[in-house]
Amino acid sequence: MSLDRTAICNYFLSLQDLIVSKLEKEDEKKFHVDSWERVAGGGGRTKVLLDGSTFEKAGVNFSDVSGEFSEEFAKQIPGDGRAFTACGISLVLHPKNPFVPTVHANFRYLTRGNRAWFGGGVDLTPYYPFREDVIAFHKVWHKACTTHSDVADYDKLKSWCDEYFHLPHRNEPRGVGGIFFDYLDKNLDQVWSFVQECGNSFLSSYLPIVQKRKTQFFSEAHKEFQEYRRGRYVEFNLLYDRGTIFGLKTGGRIESILMSLPLKVRWLYDYQPTIGSKEAELYEIYLKPRDWAREV
Amino acid sequence: MSLDRTAICNYFLSLQDLIVSKLEKEDEKKFHVDSWERVAGGGGRTKVLLDGSTFEKAGVNFSDVSGEFSEEFAKQIPGDGRAFTACGISLVLHPKNPFVPTVHANFRYLTRGNRAWFGGGVDLTPYYPFREDVIAFHKVWHKACTTHSDVADYDKLKSWCDEYFHLPHRNEPRGVGGIFFDYLDKNLDQVWSFVQECGNSFLSSYLPIVQKRKTQFFSEAHKEFQEYRRGRYVEFNLLYDRGTIFGLKTGGRIESILMSLPLKVRWLYDYQPTIGSKEAELYEIYLKPRDWAREV
Numbered sequence: 001m002s003l004d005r006t007a008i009c010n011y012f013l014s015l016q017d018l019i020v021s022k023l024e025k026e027d028e029k030k031f032h033v034d035s036w037e038r039v040a041g042g043g044g045r046t047k048v049l050l051d052g053s054t055f056e057k058a059g060v061n062f063s064d065v066s067g068e069f070s071e072e073f074a075k076q077i078p079g080d081g082r083a084f085t086a087c088g089i090s091l092v093l094h095p096k097n098p099f100v101p102t103v104h105a106n107f108r109y110l111t112r113g114n115r116a117w118f119g120g121g122v123d124l125t126p127y128y129p130f131r132e133d134v135i136a137f138h139k140v141w142h143k144a145c146t147t148h149s150d151v152a153d154y155d156k157l158k159s160w161c162d163e164y165f166h167l168p169h170r171n172e173p174r175g176v177g178g179i180f181f182d183y184l185d186k187n188l189d190q191v192w193s194f195v196q197e198c199g200n201s202f203l204s205s206y207l208p209i210v211q212k213r214k215t216q217f218f219s220e221a222h223k224e225f226q227e228y229r230r231g232r233y234v235e236f237n238l239l240y241d242r243g244t245i246f247g248l249k250t251g252g253r254i255e256s257i258l259m260s261l262p263l264k265v266r267w268l269y270d271y272q273p274t275i276g277s278k279e280a281e282l283y284e285i286y287l288k289p290r291d292w293a294r295e296v
Numbered sequence: 297m298s299l300d301r302t303a304i305c306n307y308f309l310s311l312q313d314l315i316v317s318k319l320e321k322e323d324e325k326k327f328h329v330d331s332w333e334r335v336a337g338g339g340g341r342t343k344v345l346l347d348g349s350t351f352e353k354a355g356v357n358f359s360d361v362s363g364e365f366s367e368e369f370a371k372q373i374p375g376d377g378r379a380f381t382a383c384g385i386s387l388v389l390h391p392k393n394p395f396v397p398t399v400h401a402n403f404r405y406l407t408r409g410n411r412a413w414f415g416g417g418v419d420l421t422p423y424y425p426f427r428e429d430v431i432a433f434h435k436v437w438h439k440a441c442t443t444h445s446d447v448a449d450y451d452k453l454k455s456w457c458d459e460y461f462h463l464p465h466r467n468e469p470r471g472v473g474g475i476f477f478d479y480l481d482k483n484l485d486q487v488w489s490f491v492q493e494c495g496n497s498f499l500s501s502y503l504p505i506v507q508k509r510k511t512q513f514f515s516e517a518h519k520e521f522q523e524y525r526r527g528r529y530v531e532f533n534l535l536y537d538r539g540t541i542f543g544l545k546t547g548g549r550i551e552s553i554l555m556s557l558p559l560k561v562r563w564l565y566d567y568q569p570t571i572g573s574k575e576a577e578l579y580e581i582y583l584k585p586r587d588w589a590r591e592v
Contacts, residue, residue, distance in 0.1 A: 034566070048565045059565070169544045231557070238534035239544075248465045248535075255566040261527070263564070267557040269344045269355070270330070 059259035079112035125175030355555035375408035421471030
């Protein structure tokens with residue numbers, strides 16, 4: 001069974017437009033748009049906003065590429081042959097206010113030879129979390145999965161996310177998780193419905209948090225902690241992230257791939273949060289996998 | 297033939313003291329010292345200075361560790377068996393003033409089974425380079441090699457450095473290079489003399505540049521460009537650096553390994569230097585391998 005690739009690409013493209021138009025309502029700045037072609041095949045459209053009033057850096061990328069895997073890289077991917085196609089949407093939003101979490105979402109459709117599959121996920125990385133925000137975020141993804149329980153087992157996708165967004169060298173999760181899936185190649189029609197459900201759910205999982213927290217007062221110390229924690233985001237993306245490595249190994253467009261990295265980051269030495277502080281609370285309560293969707 | 301490992305460790309340890317004492321003369325702050333033990337064997341001494349008057353972040357690390365390579369990692373290293381020892385000094389100095397370049401140096405002695413070898417190198421990463429500084433730096437390393445030409449072929453070690461400190465995804469060198477060597481396992485006595493020559497040459501290759509440039513006026517724009525270029529340092533260290541990956545794969549002390557990352561970093565989107573600017577000069581003149589040591 002194979003799906004209509006053009007329809008999938010068009011969905012991702014219109015989802016990019018929708019998300020960007022809604023994000024622009026939250027910021028004084030507009031996104032900059034770059035359409036680009038890839039020498040080895042295909043291209044994409046990158047929408048990016050820097051140094052805005054709400055978003056310090058926001059990147060929403062659409063790409064539709066094709067080409068050949070390198071021999072070495074081909075071994076790490078299921079299927080046969082070296083020819084591949086990949087289309088998808090990928091976004092990372094780094095807000096200015098440390099009380100608004102960073103969010104990442106990515107949905108993609110890949111083919112290699114006769115094989116086709118979907119991958120994707122959404123995860124939240126708070127700096128100064130609010131319990132109700134974290135629960136509300138997870139509930140949206142729980143609902144998206146239970147609506148498509150024929151192909152999306154929430155508990156599985158939630159655990160997959162916790163396992164994937166994990167920094168082994170720090171033995172620390174990147175954030176509070178969400179859902180993650182890859183190589184979903186059975187019942188593609190149903191998976192495709194589920195992926196659209198996810199795409200359509202993104203704004204409702206994240207925008208309410210932005211709207212609620214973006215005007216909250218923050219100090220220089222809050223900002224420094226946010227910049228310090230962003231270092232973990234960089235470490236994860238450069239050391240482990242599948243999408244980043246996929247892009248770098250397949251000759252992707254560097255500026256679109258590394259758009260996920262925050263504008264300002266800092267690396268301290270041997271930072272330890274003060275006992276009983278809000279910073280310590282992040283580590284003790286939130287940076288531990290937990291079934292948030294079922295809490296009230 | 298095997299060398300006296302204790303003598304080598306002691307040399308690296310006293311070199312750390314010497315370098316730190318000289319660097320402290322250039323800054324209002326003192327280094328913080330952490331002695332640490334490694335669960336799997338050995339330990340080290342980390343000296344680090346943050347947010348000083350001359351150095352925004354300076355880390356000089358000594359380590360003397362032993363243990364077992366993981367099966368996967370063992371395949372990437374010469375020799376037999378999984379037991380290894382490694383001792384060495386590693387430093388990265390990120391100055392505050394954008395007219396002072398960042399410098400990195402590392403010298404190490406490794407054993408695996410019956411095999412023993414030295415590795416190391418020094419390289420300079422300027423933001424706003426001065427031709428005379430770059431030439432003077434390279435001349436020091438040229439001299440260190442020619443004094444030990446029985447084991448150190450300058451042209452080879454210089455090219456090795458250019459090849460090693462290269463960011464394939466950007467097709468860009470990390471900086472202006474220096475020298476690099478690894479797996480030097482022949483004529484170990486002579487190599488050991490060469491390594492000491494290198495250790496003893498470090499301060500004379502770098503301190504004069506610090507002293508000459510650290511009081512130069514800089515603007516916020518100079519600082520931003522420095523922070524932007526530091527992003528390349530992070531990309532290199534997390535994506536490619538052998539020492540960083542060695543540390544992460546052998547259960548090293550994370551804070552000592554990632555001490556190499558700058559305090560403040562920024563990632564812009566699709567930055568291009570203005571034609572004819574000092575920033576463009578960095579790319580056009582300096583970020584191209586060149587035989588600086590033989591220029592006048």
